[in-house]
Amino acid sequence: MDKLSLFVPVILILAGCQQATKSVSLAAEAFSSVQLEDQSHLSVVMDASDAIHLERRVGVGSPKYRVDRLIGRTRAEAIEMILGDLASDSRISGELPAWLHHPNITFLDNSWRYCHRLSSQVRIADVETRWMNNILTSDAPAHERLVLLFSNIFVSDYKTYQSAETYAQHHQIIRKHSVGNMRDFLAAVLQDPAVLVYLNNDLNTRANINENLAREYLELFTLGEGNYTEQDIRNLAYVFAGESVNPISQKYQRFRSAKSSLNRLVLGREIKRPLEAVELVLQQPAHARFMAKKFYREYISLNAPSEETVEKIAATYFKSNYEITELLRGTLSTPDFWAEENRLGLIKDPVDIILGSFRTLGYDNTSEYDTRDFSALFTRMNYSLIDPPNVAGYKGGLAWVDGGLFNTRKEVLSRLFLNDDFDFDFEKKRRLFAEFKVDELKRLADYVEKLNRIKARAHPEQLIVEAAVFRSVSNDMKKRRHPKMILNLVGVHLGDKSWDGMNIRIGMNKKRNYANVSIFENSCSPACISNFNKGYDSGSRGVRGFEVSPFEGGGPKSQLKERWASISEQDRLLLRRLFQLVHLLPDSVGNGRVFHRGGAENTSAWMDWLASQRKKAPFDDLRDKNGTVLPPVILLRQDQKQGGLCGHVLSSKAYSSWSRPIGGIPQELSARLNRTDEWITAQLPEGLLGSGANALERLVLSDSFQLK
Template sequence: MSLTFDEARHFLSRTAFGGTPEEIRRVMQLDRAAAVAQALAIPTNKAQTTPPAWIHRLPPLPKVRKHWSEAQRKTFREGLKADGQELKAWWYRELLTSRCPLLERMTLWWHNHFTSSLHKVKWPPFLYQQNVLLRLYALGSFRTLLTAIARNPAMLLYLDTQSNRKEHPNENFARELFELFTLGEGHYTEQDIKEAARAFTGWHLDFHTGAFRVDLRHHDDGRKVVFGKSGPFEGDDILLLTLEQPQVAWYIVGKLWREFISDRPDSLEVDRLADSFRKKNYEIAGLLQDLLLSPQFWAPENRGVLIKSPVELIVGTARLFSLPIEDTVQQIGLARRLGQDLFDPPNVKGWPGGTRWITTSSLLDRTQMLHRAIRGHETGHSHGMADMGHVPGRLWLATEPEISQAASDLQGRIRQAPPLTSDFPANKIGKQLEVAAKLIAAQVPVAVIKVTQGSFDTHAGQSATHHRLLEELAQGLTTFRAAMEKLGAWKDVLVMTYSEFGRRVGENASHGTDHGTAAPHFFMGGRVKGGLYGVSPSLRDLQDGDLKHTLDYRAVYATVIEKWWGLPAVSFGTGRYPALDCLTE
């Protein structure tokens, strides 16, 4: 049976970047199986746009750089920045013109799965090579892709494999291999990570050639125990042992489900798809075929429920209106303001996606760009991507038109509100807090405003980064408090922090303490009594290297629910938690 209009539009929204009316009409001539087969029939797995001229260039050796003058160093840094922009512009051109949109979508997806960043790697040619690798195997073998990415120069530098030596093993790559790339949290032990890190010692990028090699002088060839198996394992052995774990297929299927179907995977269907994925030897195209032909993919309740990323929105809008693409600089800046900067994810976990694309600032930024695109399309006066980008980054949320109307309403209320006289810091958290202050000044009736301070997931050399981030947070909150006091609203505001994870007590070999299980929370506001609530945990009595928490985080949430909002106590699934006596009436 041929696809209906709604089915064809849904299919192109998920497997491409949306569809023009003509593209939708063409897909409507197909049934589901034929549409999926056509999307997967990729004529080439190589980019079709001309790449930058410097893609094969090698970085200058440290022994050369150490003799540079400050002027030479400045010129070098400026060149790296320009090359990085050129790299991003090249990929945008490919996204906008590709005849294989599913291939580009999957390349983008793998870019967020096997993350690396220009900020850490520094050398744009290495990120270009990684992008080529991701595209090459985007619909191929996950087994082959995993093996190749572990040797990729950008990955070797990004997760510090380059500095992993038997004298001082670096756990970063081994940890993310298990936690983010293959298994997910809770399916390995800390000892598995330590032992696997030993197997990857000596894995090395030769800066003279740009090639991967194993430096046997720094490789630990001793016996290791990983996943209950023992042997003198090498790095490749760890990859094979990992792929033997059934959890790998389940983890990848679950992530792709959230990309193509909904943010709530069906566990029984995931089990079926994961079993098929393993039997097909981790062939990605086969998994996508099964996923796209599943009843859940086509179910009406799963249409229009996924929030598009900034890149998807920008590329989809440009392709829909056939906007000229001669100027991609505007696109890059627009996507960055909306929270997605290609080749520069916020941390090793990449962009969290989903509802996290919607923040106090981005909500207001997801309308006017589309309005300009529509007006330009209707009047014939569009200036292409440059026309879209001159707006402070506003975009339309195609799947949730209500948000567009809500954003317009909020803008009107903010314009009528008393102006703020406080000068907020010009950084990310400062800008978000300024938007929050404007919403409060406009008396917008919302119970919660969420702002985000990212990049704490450092893994290595965290001291300087955390000092900067905490200083930015302190400056932003200080200004926010001053703004609220001037409005006479400080007693009506409660600022609460929360975090995905805390810090471990001991540093790893790279001077990082990520992924701890306990952390402090902070309250600020005119009704906060102040003081320390709970007992400081022992730095000696640890659980697998982690602090033992002394106060359950759900007690903090109970405090907000009962003491701030004045609502009845609720159960959090495992019982009720007593609210803290930290707020005045």
């Protein structure tokens, strides 16, 4: 045996030790040795003051029935009860609205304006109403507080994209994961369409890098400023390239042609796949400290915590493998949370001011105020549940009372609690809501029955389109080398295949002298054709395109003919049928005004071109078994007021007229049980109550009622 072979086992052992050392994360090195502090302060038996403090900090408001259950418990037992709520059936998971299963029309933009008015605005109002009603009636308010907190960390909004469907899904992601594991939460956020669009990652391609998501992921979502470099952001943006959204379905979609194939160095480690960025940040000590500081400011104090306190909260979070409920436990278990100097030291946010006050002092089914009033009053306080001011969210703290807002908040409280006549006819309104629901279900059933009859009678090669609208038309048709008409289609059916929506282009290539129909990878949901292998990269768009002349064997070029041959016969049939829409343009589709925007000469040029294409793509190429000519394309009639897809499926009178908890207010949250003088005066120490004619007025108009 040579001498070298004697050293091989030793070399292998040393290499193994070295590898094991490398596998220990920086977070493990930072927190493994942190010792938890003495917990004797948690053995204190809670009185009413303790219980109110815990309930209004950890939840929203302090209803009497929830405070009563905590009195006489130790602080440790009370914390377990709070965490138990988060694991119980009383936690509102958030029922998804039924309209999420209806066709999504966000991709239509303003091309179908009257339908947007009937549906999109109603849908986002429904999202906001459901959220407020969840907060108002929740039996697990600690969950609602976490939803609010994480909505202000993983920020998105409605106004940027104006997709109620996308925002509803975003809210559902927050609601689901805010009591789960941060590893799963971050993975979900990185594939959340609302976040991807809000931070422009749908525009992030390897050819046109957009750093917004990468920057905010490191700075605002996970690590905080100073814990990464500008090069980390740049490289992470390359990793995130191609993580996008299908505009038709509003679902996450990854586009390979937009992605970079190279490994990128981020935070000292090479990564290639987007989800590797999750483990990457979790291994940084900065992440646990970042979250510890967020929770400290939310639940304990606006003052900066000591380094020791941050380390202990962060260590609890890290040692739980990043469970959010354990992060909350670590926060509530600190001596700082229970310290007298930190009580009434946080400024209530607008949700606390309105919904928390109603939970504390009771709400009634007959109250004249509902979620529409609450939303308007939130606006007066410079607040919106669904439209935060920017990607950093609300500053909180003193910002809630800046610029005269302190007095505005008092005016809001006075209006809601001192000027309510309790004369709303709840039962009448609920009956009306039920009638609207019955009517909506009937209209939906009628529409589906009609559509199914048409589909059953249709030839398997007939294309059925439920709604079609112009998105745009080239207004300089004679000058452009590639003039085109862009059409949005909703509810497309051919044989046994159906598509929720399509975005197609019909036009011409003047240089090569051929007419064409073109689609992109993200033009349909589900995919329009079986493959885009012979398609083309669309450059800065980051998606592959597919353009052919369907009545000329693909087109005059060999490349076009190869492209045509690369797809299935079913794909070719679909493209032929889509091109045959020229027979229905412009008069049979919606938003016809865009067809005429280029002036009379441009309109005439388009009309001449359409006439020529109708000859090349005849409308009599389909016959039944008896030889009867059938229209190859059926476009369902749309009535601009209440007919067809819009009026029968997408609009909702019920949810546009309802803005209260449908089941009514639970008895334990009623005004009758929560507005006794004894309970009202228990909310603040005697010396902090203001002046007024009665206990309620003394409480809601006192300066200290703005605090928690």
